[in-house]
Amino acid sequence: MATVRIRAAEAGRELEAPAGLDRLRRALSRAGRSLLPFALLVAVWWAVEVAFRLSPTVLPSPWQTVSATWPLIQRGILPDYVTSSLTRMAIAGLFGVAAGVPMGLLLGSNRYVSVAFAPFLNFFQALSGIAWLPLMLVWFGFGEKTIQAVILYTVFFPVAFNTMIGVRTVPLHYAHALRVLGAGRLRLIRDVWVPGALPSILLGLRLGIAYGWRALIAGEMVVGAGGIGFLLFQARSFHQTDRIMDGMILIGLLWLLIDLGFLRPVERATIERWGMLQR
């Protein structure tokens, strides 16, 4: 009786096993295929380091670079800096969006106002936040405020500009249709402008976060109040090239985290939504 039941269970598993196994194999091979280039890169790096006998200040070996992370993690420097960089990005990003979207909606809701403000917002979007860094240093000194102000600026303008442009691209019929049915301005914003402008808002968000992340790194290098950029810059002053490499790899990984963990999911959700609107 018991054996029969086990047999049945096994049979069941066998039935579904190929699909599961296949999926696993496919996932593994996909992972392998995207990890292989990095393995080759590390191999080349190692070969260059060995072949040219480079000093560790010029090019540390991959192993040196990896082992340089341990003291950083043990002393809590790395977690501390990563948290402060990500927190800065999150706060400034949040405020940038919270201010940029309403501003874009406000300016976009009137044709003349949006025509008037298009070159203005475009100018300040094009004018990189990094260029404001020296002035912010004069205004706020070498501290948290300077970094926050620069990222906030960098996030706000692309979001505001693209929200405004997005609102203008929503076909007027939709707004007219709702107006005829007696909808107020709030209803219009909620049901027409925000959903209609969403693809454009997200384009602005992506641009703002991407520029903001770079401004953050540059700001931390210049200001020196902690953060990954500061880690890199401090390591350079002490000729700790292995730490510089660690910081760079970390910056790349964290951006991938922001991109794959936050921007892409949001985009996917809204691109689908956009598709629904098109249909």
Add this chain to the structure above:
Amino acid sequence: MTRARLQEIGLGVLPFAGLLAAWWAITGLTHVSMATLPSPAAVWSAASGLWSTGDLQTDILTSMGRIALGAGVSIVLGIGLGLAAGLNRPLGDLLLPLASFFNSVSGIAWIPLAITWFGLGTVAVTFIIVNAVFFLIFFNTVLGVRSVPRIMEQAVRTLGGGYRELILHVFLPGALPHIMSGIRSGLGFGWRALIAAELIAATSGLGFLIYDASNFLRSDRILTGILIIGAIWMIIDNLVLKPLERRTVERWGTVRTL
């Protein structure tokens, strides 16, 4: 010029005029210090002072030379390697993940290493710009080449075309819209990387001008530099990159209707 276009320009000037008026009023009515917010007149005299000594021209030319050099190297390498990786699928599969990782690292993160390797100056700055621009162009070129319908390639092959014809008449024109958008967004990041690199890793150029000015609390000079940096980018983007992008997209349109 049509009436509508004139009206657009007229309206577009208004917010700038409003900002200028507000700036003037703040500096005129309140006793805000020169270091905090210099008046428009002070910024103008700082700008003309820098211009008359020739410093401003030198810094502008230095920065533009660096972005041109960095962009030139990135465009040649990006399109060349991108075509190679686009035509060879295994090579492309190998290089794309690396390109997307290095794109995430971003040019700015290379600043400390560039200083260690090349010292302060044009080589370091150009290296940083190339790191900000190259990977995007490369990435887009590969995607562009891959997006060319195979039937076009096969048509040219059937008619006896070799690799030269394929690249010149099929893959390069077919990938051009992708390449152009890669160049445009790449240069957007490159220009910002240039400013950051000059703040930290150079002793000349517009980025250095504003950073040096901040050490002496010369906000009039900082604002001069900021406005020039914004204006130059607007000129590059609106008069060079956008028209080029539009033209290639139009070209793509005609290619597609064939």
